[in-house]
Amino acid sequence: MPTTALEPTIDELHRYWLGNKQKAGVSQILEGTGFIQPNSFWTDEGREKGIRLHAACFEINMETFDFDDTDLDVYLEAVSYAEWKVLKGFKILFDLEGKPLAERRFYSSIHDFCGTLDAFGTFGDNAYVVVDFKRGKAMACAKYQTALYVQLICENSERLLGKKIYPFQVKRFALDGIGRERPHMEPFEDKTDLNIALAAVTCFNRQVRDGIRKL
Numbered sequence: 001m002p003t004t005a006l007e008p009t010i011d012e013l014h015r016y017w018l019g020n021k022q023k024a025g026v027s028q029i030l031e032g033t034g035f036i037q038p039n040s041f042w043t044d045e046g047r048e049k050g051i052r053l054h055a056a057c058f059e060i061n062m063e064t065f066d067f068d069d070t071d072l073d074v075y076l077e078a079v080s081y082a083e084w085k086v087l088k089g090f091k092i093l094f095d096l097e098g099k100p101l102a103e104r105r106f107y108s109s110i111h112d113f114c115g116t117l118d119a120f121g122t123f124g125d126n127a128y129v130v131v132d133f134k135r136g137k138a139m140a141c142a143k144y145q146t147a148l149y150v151q152l153i154c155e156n157s158e159r160l161l162g163k164k165i166y167p168f169q170v171k172r173f174a175l176d177g178i179g180r181e182r183p184h185m186e187p188f189e190d191k192t193d194l195n196i197a198l199a200a201v202t203c204f205n206r207q208v209r210d211g212i213r214k215l
Contacts, residue, residue: 008107008114015215016114018107022215024204026115026148032213033200035141049073050135053178054118057081057133058103061092061119077135077179084175084183089124090131095160106152111201117149128153129171138174143188144197146172151194167194 008018016023030036056078059065065078084090092102101120108114119131130149132142150170157165172193174186207213 008105010105010116016105016107018114023107023112023114024201024208024215026113026145028215029113029148029201029204030141030144030197032204032207035144035200036139046135053077053135054103054133057119057178058100060085061102062100073179080179080181080183081133081175084178088185090119090121090129091124092119092121093128093161096162101153101160106156108152108155108201110155111151111198112205113148113201115148115152117153120149120153127171128165128169129173132172132174133178134174134176135178136176137184138176138186142174142186143172143190143193144200146174146188147193147197148201151198 008016008023010016010025014025014027016025024032027036052074056065056070056074060078060082065082067075067078070078092100094100101117103116103118104120105114105116117130118133121129121131123129130146130153132138132146132149134142147167150167150172153160154165154167154170157163168191172188174188175183176186177183204213208215
């Protein structure tokens with residue numbers, strides 16, 4: 001996918017870059033401000049499984065996933081997500097260039113942070129929704145994580161969709177337990193989540209600028 005000024009790149013160490021400048025990412029910010037315990041659940045195996053899950057969900061959204069050419073673990077997760085998608089009528093949206101708003105990296109020029117959006121779409125009722133995929137149970141920090149994704153999509157909405165979208169128009173969910181017969185939708189409805197999350201971004205970036213921490 002071509003990179004624009006507002007769509008950063010990411011390297012093998014999961015560091016975000018905007019041109020030649022490194023930028024803070026959502027998970028890095030939440031960990032650095034104490035909302036995620038350092039290395040509390042990340043392992044190499046877990047990261048690899050997460051990558052495979054996200055790839056499968058993306059291909060299902062694009063209707064290109066081959067159920068006959070995958071191993072059992074990915075197959076079960078793919079079936080679980082595909083059935084949920086049909087049951088809920090979830091459809092991803094596409095930007096003005098026809099690119100899917102799924103597994104997309106964005107940059108906030110207002111608050112100076114980056115993040116990767118799992119999926120932005122609708123449930124068929126014209127209400128916008130951000131969905132974040134989880135293999136296990138969603139942690140408490142997911143409410144702030146999804147709030148920052150809402151900020152990213154809203155801030156870039158005119159460029160992406162040709163119209164302004166505001167945070168109050170976007171619903172947020174973590175879809176956890178993908179791989180079970182029925183994944184669980186965890187809604188986040190507290191409107192203060194975004195304020196708290198943006199305060200975390202401000203604190204983290206200030207610590208970087210003051211030399212208290214490094215990216």
